[in-house]
Amino acid sequence: MLKSTEELDARACACTKQFDDKFTGKNGKRAVVLCGGTGCLSSNSAEIADRFRELIEENGLTSQVTVNQVGCFGYCSMGPFVKIYPEDTLYRMVSIEDVDEIVDKDLIEGQVVERLLFEDPETGEKITRQDDLNFYKKQHRIALEACGIINPEEIDEAMGFGAFKGLERALTMEPADVVKEVLDSGIRGRGGGGFPTGRKWQFAYASEADQKYVVCNGDEGDPGAFMDRSILEGNPFAVIEGMMIAGYAIGASEGYFYVRAEYPVAVNRLRIAIEQMTKEGLLGENILGSGFDFMAHIRLGAGAFVCGEETALLNSIEGKRGMPRPRPPFPAVKGLWGKPTIVNNVETLASIPYILREGAEHYASMGTEKSTGTKVFALGGKINNVGLVEVPMGTTLRELIYDIGGGIPNGKKFKAIQTGGPSGGCLTEEDLDTPIDFDNMVEAGSMMGSGGAIVMDEDNCMVDVAKFYMEFICDESCGKCSPCRIGTKRMLEILEKITTGRGTMKDFDELETISEACKTNSLCALGQTAANPVLSTIAHFKDEYLAHIQDEKCPAKVCKKLIHYYIDPDKCRKCSACSRACPVETISGQPGKTVFKIDQSRCIKCGMCMASCRFGAVVII
Numbered sequence: 001m002l003k004s005t006e007e008l009d010a011r012a013c014a015c016t017k018q019f020d021d022k023f024t025g026k027n028g029k030r031a032v033v034l035c036g037g038t039g040c041l042s043s044n045s046a047e048i049a050d051r052f053r054e055l056i057e058e059n060g061l062t063s064q065v066t067v068n069q070v071g072c073f074g075y076c077s078m079g080p081f082v083k084i085y086p087e088d089t090l091y092r093m094v095s096i097e098d099v100d101e102i103v104d105k106d107l108i109e110g111q112v113v114e115r116l117l118f119e120d121p122e123t124g125e126k127i128t129r130q131d132d133l134n135f136y137k138k139q140h141r142i143a144l145e146a147c148g149i150i151n152p153e154e155i156d157e158a159m160g161f162g163a164f165k166g167l168e169r170a171l172t173m174e175p176a177d178v179v180k181e182v183l184d185s186g187i188r189g190r191g192g193g194g195f196p197t198g199r200k201w202q203f204a205y206a207s208e209a210d211q212k213y214v215v216c217n218g219d220e221g222d223p224g225a226f227m228d229r230s231i232l233e234g235n236p237f238a239v240i241e242g243m244m245i246a247g248y249a250i251g252a253s254e255g256y257f258y259v260r261a262e263y264p265v266a267v268n269r270l271r272i273a274i275e276q277m278t279k280e281g282l283l284g285e286n287i288l289g290s291g292f293d294f295m296a297h298i299r300l301g302a303g304a305f306v307c308g309e310e311t312a313l314l315n316s317i318e319g320k321r322g323m324p325r326p327r328p329p330f331p332a333v334k335g336l337w338g339k340p341t342i343v344n345n346v347e348t349l350a351s352i353p354y355i356l357r358e359g360a361e362h363y364a365s366m367g368t369e370k371s372t373g374t375k376v377f378a379l380g381g382k383i384n385n386v387g388l389v390e391v392p393m394g395t396t397l398r399e400l401i402y403d404i405g406g407g408i409p410n411g412k413k414f415k416a417i418q419t420g421g422p423s424g425g426c427l428t429e430e431d432l433d434t435p436i437d438f439d440n441m442v443e444a445g446s447m448m449g450s451g452g453a454i455v456m457d458e459d460n461c462m463v464d465v466a467k468f469y470m471e472f473i474c475d476e477s478c479g480k481c482s483p484c485r486i487g488t489k490r491m492l493e494i495l496e497k498i499t500t501g502r503g504t505m506k507d508f509d510e511l512e513t514i515s516e517a518c519k520t521n522s523l524c525a526l527g528q529t530a531a532n533p534v535l536s537t538i539a540h541f542k543d544e545y546l547a548h549i550q551d552e553k554c555p556a557k558v559c560k561k562l563i564h565y566y567i568d569p570d571k572c573r574k575c576s577a578c579s580r581a582c583p584v585e586t587i588s589g590q591p592g593k594t595v596f597k598i599d600q601s602r603c604i605k606c607g608m609c610m611a612s613c614r615f616g617a618v619v620i621i
């Protein structure tokens with residue numbers, strides 16, 4: 001039980017030594033560290049860790065080698081990862097079958113297993129260390145600082161890496177000065193809206209009440225987004241610390257984590273962290289002898305996108321149906337159970353300890369003038385390096401997509417990047433050199449959003465992309481107000497007509513009219529921004545809409561109703577592979593005798609024939 005800052009310092013000092021010794025081998029041991037993020041866990045990293053433990057014991061190495069699981073390394077498409085210290089050797093895409101070889105060759109003989117190292121895609125050179133990979137070179141980690149390094153289930157590891165130093169400093173300051181420090185850092189909320197965090201705290205600080213609350217928004221409903229999940233999985237201590245600093249600053253003694261139930265690993269690690277901090281006296285009454293009381297609780301969300309909207313979230317915590325409330329009053333004045341409440345995103349709170357530890361000026365020196373610090377993005381879609389990256393604000397999209405993301409796979413051409421999820425829009429080739437920040441993204445016709453970034457190539461149909469997001473929004477609309485409930489449904493119907501060749505120019509014009517109605521009349525930002533993906537695809541790819549409507553053609557050859565599979569008789573070698581693969585037996589021909597032919601009337605456009613033809617004879621027209 002830590003009763004004072006002196007006791008915390010002494011403990012942190014011991015933990016830091018232990019932690020450093022582990023990585024430098026000064027403790028006389030080697031350390032095997034595995035990624036225990038959800039992505040790698042789903043590729044058996046827990047079983048791989050068990051196999052390491054088993055073999056280490058069998059080989060009598062238990063006193064010489066430790067095995068530890070940490071959070072996401074970021075480079076999820078290359079997981080599961082295994083790292084060996086003190087050499088700092090990184091093995092990628094490790095399977096359970098590889099463990100024997102790593103133990104025999106690396107742990108016992110001291111040699112690197114070359115075949116499991118990264119290979120530079122351009123030079124073919126093998127890369128041993130994580131920091132030498134292009135994926136990491138331009139990153140700057142603040143919210144993800146300790147992710148992939150500490151064991152998120154061990155408070156000592158977190159302390160060994162500097163946890164609670166921000167809180168410790170905050171507790172020596174007046175609450176108003178903590179608010180000012182956050183204001184001066186320039187940090188803006190990472191949950192999507194980009195509202196200055198310090199200003200929000202100022203409002204809550206100024207609200208008089210017998211009880212105030214801090215709520216951490218870990219709902220994360222954007223398709224393709226996993227920033228908040230990874231932060232909670234990789235370092236829950238930082239998010240709790242950020243919440244406590246917020247609580248101290250505004251005068252709140254209770255905090256709630258709202259995390260979707262589909263994130264069991266994150267919830268479990270959060271629970272463990274809260275238990276360990278409570279045991280150490282870092283949560284509870286009179287924390288570190290400062291007189292500050294704070295307790296954190298967890299509430300699970302059922303996975304509704306609208307429950308990420310702060311007032312719907314508050315309703316959900318209160319046990320009511322997750323529907324947005326009219327604003328004002330804003331939560332900072334009247335929030336949870338009618339009390340002043342600040343709702344902050346996971347990444348925002350995870351950045352707060354760093355700001356208090358390193359100072360507002362240092363934080364504000366990173367990024368751009370109006371968007372300071374760093375931003376975490378979940379890179380996905382048609383990109384070589386799928387994963388989680390944290391870059392200084394001001395990094396260009398080109399750097400993000402090509403230098404870090406490794407460009408577009410299979411030599412295809414970049415077409416667009418969707419940022420801001422279903423509330424955002426797409427950015428194209430002409431925006432690639434735009435420095436990423438809140439204002440530039442809006443100016444370019446999209447928004448930063450919470451960090452989902454989905455890359456599309458020449459094979460994506462942008463009308464189909466708009467339809468995908470509208471389907472999502474239509475499903476997720478809570479139905480409380482009619483512009484959104486009815487408007488999103490009507491827009492989806494029009495997009496369905498267009499993608500099946502039944503759309504008219506009148507429909508096309510109506511899309512814009514309904515978009516405007518949704519934007520101006522909806523109660524919450526879900527409806528207000530629902531049409532953004534449609535409007536931005538129209539702005540950049542109007543010709544694709546017109547091709548669907550006027551020529552009944554899908555230029556990217558995606559929309560099933562507008563394409564036909566066809567066998568080129570000049571290329572067909574009469575092998576019959578396509579006919580054997582066709583699930584509806586609609587391809588006829590005699591093996592070795594006649595060219596094969598598709599009966600279009602029964603074709604369900606599954607693409608199996610194309611995938612099975614080795615001679616490129618099946619084409620889409």
Ligand SMILES: Cc1cc2nc3c(=O)[nH]c(=O)nc-3n(C[C@H](O)[C@H](O)[C@H](O)COP(=O)(O)O)c2cc1C
Nearest residue numbers: 189190191217220221308309310344345348525526
């Ligand atoms: C439909 C909808 C979904 C949202 N989902 C999230 C979410 O999953 N996580 C989040 O932090 N903010 C989400 N927001 C934004 C929140 O309402 C709120 O602005 C945010 O949590 C404030 O935190 P910040 O200031 O730290 O960004 C959503 C907003 C809307 C309209």
Ligand code: SF4
Nearest residue numbers: 479480481484524527
């Ligand atoms: S805009 Fe949509 S999600 Fe928001 S309150 Fe209205 S119906 Fe519900």
Ligand code: SF4
Nearest residue numbers: 572573575576578613
């Ligand atoms: S698989 Fe290709 S080559 Fe063989 S029969 Fe079908 S179309 Fe012709």
Ligand code: SF4
Nearest residue numbers: 582603604606607609
């Ligand atoms: S697309 Fe599918 S259903 Fe159509 S011909 Fe090819 S295999 Fe058969």
Ligand code: FES
Nearest residue numbers: 037039040072073
């Ligand atoms: S989950 Fe393992 S690298 Fe992301």
